[in-house]
Amino acid sequence: MTTRSVTATSFSPRRLGGWGFEGRNFPPSPGLLTWLEKRLGETQPFPVFDPTELAVPKGRSLPDLPLETSAAPLDRLAHSRGQGLTDLLRLRSGTVPAIPDGVARPSDSQEVVAILEGCAAAGVRVIPWGGGTSVTGGVNVIPGNQTVITLDLERLSGLEGLDPKSGLATFGAGTSGPALEEALGPHGLTLGHFPQSWELSTLGGWIATRASGQESLGYGGIDDLVAGLDLVAPAGRLELPPLPASAAGPDLRQLVLGSEGRLGVVTSATVRVRPQPERLEVEAVILPSWEVGIEAARRLTQERVPLSLLRLSDETETEVAMTVGLAGHPWMASLVRRWLELRGVKGGGCLMLLGSAGSAGRVRTTFSRGRALLRTLGAVSLGSRPGRQWLADRFRHPYLRDGLLDRGIATDTLETAAPWTALPAVYRATRRALESALAGYDESTAVLCHLSHPYQDGASLYFTVFFRCPADVDLAIERWASLKRTATSAIVAAGATLSHHHGVGSWHAPWLADEIGSDGVRLLESVTDAFDPQGVLNPTVLVDPKDRLET
């Protein structure tokens, strides 16, 4: 499990205006570029601006706070935006419209209390910041007259308490994925929460956005993993003890999970941890079609085959996977295709990855149950090589976006979830929307999709879309916004959720009423008013219906 051995301390500095760490890259393969150019046409590189050359405007004066607040231009710039596509485009092109006036780094929750009090008194806005990896505009500074401070929680990091017998570990909210697993490792424990952003994102951020890791089928989402938490809200503190379950009123943990820094600042949390599995193995099979693949995913889940991960690519994503070499080497793709044809699979079929974690015996039994079920649906095994490759690359994928932008190809992802019966229609509607969204610009898109995070009653769909990125940043963002509006409207119109794990942020907020109703948004807003009566915290996320896609 080399994917988990990345150490927090080994990282180089964060890249400004791109994913991850300086010096790390995941350039697109020639096969992928050829595949994309065939669909999108020829592309022009999207320019890269040197951020150190930007004349960052001086920040507004800061309120009197009991801790030093950084006003360094590059520090402020680095905290101006998340990691959504427009964020990259703005940062790369040096056209960020607003940056925070200061960056505060509290060392304990008392300092968080003091910051919120000081900012409330001075009329200053506060944006809580974990790993800064929001892809929904969740940490972005919005242009305006108000002073803005970003509250970076990186100093609230590390293991604060451990009860191995109960499987409970308390961490500072600013603890990153690698730092968290590194602290649990010596105790033979793991949280099992591995979102794609894992190298950068933090426990507090996972809680704020109701994140799900890639192995949530086995370990649960962060909403299952959080047993207790501390929240500093402008109107008071919530210190919810770790309890296995409670019927003592509504579960206030679940109100904080998904609150996106709008209700308060999560300062620490107690999470449910488990023994590190002896093994984590991922097997690959090909299913004859997307429809049969969905059926297979549903049955594997409802018949409770204890997988830790399940992922089904649609025909297009499978084709790309073959092209980039998931079958072993690129040249093997045609060999695999012929093998599949011999086994009766026409048109390439759909790739399914199945993960199992546990003892050797448990992994064996799980796969044997899974295989027996899949055989009845015409699955053809590809063995363990594609899974090993996927595991090795899974945290590298986000780097691909920057490499593609270098070539002038923009890529974004959208995700949702729906009951099993609704999934085929949600898939068709969203794919159709993404495919046709740029027709008005005479531009094509390429769309991939996979089903993942299956539940007894439904699953998530994850779409990746590619389009030619104009060198003019405003034009590029206009196209993206148009595409995003079309696709999001299609998702909610199909009755699927606005987000399975990316959250609402400010970009999805205009559609929240489509999911929980306008009364639901109003009631949620009255809850945010109760926790944060003056609107100090991140007021443009969650319940603010203004379309900010082009900010």
Added chain:
Amino acid sequence: MTTRSVTATSFSPRRLGGWGFEGRNFPPSPGLLTWLEKRLGETQPFPVFDPTELAVPKGRSLPDLPLETSAAPLDRLAHSRGQGLTDLLRLRSGTVPAIPDGVARPSDSQEVVAILEGCAAAGVRVIPWGGGTSVTGGVNVIPGNQTVITLDLERLSGLEGLDPKSGLATFGAGTSGPALEEALGPHGLTLGHFPQSWELSTLGGWIATRASGQESLGYGGIDDLVAGLDLVAPAGRLELPPLPASAAGPDLRQLVLGSEGRLGVVTSATVRVRPQPERLEVEAVILPSWEVGIEAARRLTQERVPLSLLRLSDETETEVAMTVGLAGHPWMASLVRRWLELRGVKGGGCLMLLGSAGSAGRVRTTFSRGRALLRTLGAVSLGSRPGRQWLADRFRHPYLRDGLLDRGIATDTLETAAPWTALPAVYRATRRALESALAGYDESTAVLCHLSHPYQDGASLYFTVFFRCPADVDLAIERWASLKRTATSAIVAAGATLSHHHGVGSWHAPWLADEIGSDGVRLLESVTDAFDPQGVLNPTVLVDPKDRLET
């Protein structure tokens, strides 16, 4: 599975002032009475009053509502109290201090809206009512000057929609346990939610109180089972669609779960259902001690042996179980004791019931894994007979309370949950509190406990306490209140939850701040204010700190 074949239509009328249905009884066995008298001393019957002889005061005049509202004295009396011990004592003795002025039975959610509007305008209080089985004062009418209407949801009953492929079924909130399973039966489906109150309690009530069924280890608690719901609140309607998961903001479902009618009226819900298991089997073993039993429960759960039920009785409860004949026949108890002594179990040991639901093969594999683990801890098998007996009696146990009161023995139950590491101390502190609570009255108690509803990080403890019931109702209630105060304070002081599945109601409300903090209660109160600005709904539950144990 005869326990599930009870049909809703076969029930006789509800008993007034006692559990369940007229004509059904579960009298205490001579063995139990002897065991109790030995510990408590001789007892005098608690009198029974004929409710039809009570001069029920005329109700206050009702507001103008668009549906007929019952003002019949016995109907109002039947809706005056839940099923807690003081409720039984008050009803049996004809000393109920307040009853509702009317009982409204809406037929659809529009009528619920109209009732809430009409009552808000007229300053009338509304108490939502499902099965009326609260044991926390959750549906009780509190004496006062305000007009009170009980909103009985029995007409919002039945299956409204079914999606078998996704395993989703929509029911009216007033659907009772038997009616719900009866509607799912022909489709080969089950909800798997079997609280002890199942014969009487309703889906809406389960949601309002965050209930857990006896098989929650396999099926999950009601908070896991609810995918979507409709809530009519005075400030608006929440129509939350059934989604397998969502990161679109805080989970508002989880705000409604446990809201105890304080935020609004649940009118319908979509629940996650599963194929009826081919089998449900319960095996019994004896563990050498309570401590070893807890260790066994923890390991079975953390090592993910897929049981649907686990229940560990402490030494005293085990002794009683043997006495009443769970070993087969009462005379077998001594035989069993000798058998255990031969196998090295001193002092009777602790009874553990393990349930498994599913195909014959799954049940076999599960028990075989369970047995292998338990053998290493010195468990001795008692076979399947005690389990069959327990299954046959599990919904009859609440009737026992009335039979004991007939003999002048009061009994009540308390429950909590805590992390595994804390459980032994919580057990000791609560048991000690219950044992000594009536020392000031020179009275003894008898205390039983079992561990159930295990989770990865902890489990629930369920205490049963017996004491001599004075024939004077006020004296009886004073003793109960004293005992309840002592035990509840001990539970929260030990860091355990105020309730695992009974809820807060009005009786636990004074201690809520011990669990979620005073800020937590204040913030929760501001949420209730947002949903119900005029305090129309059940204002004495959840966030009202007044001690009402003796009402």
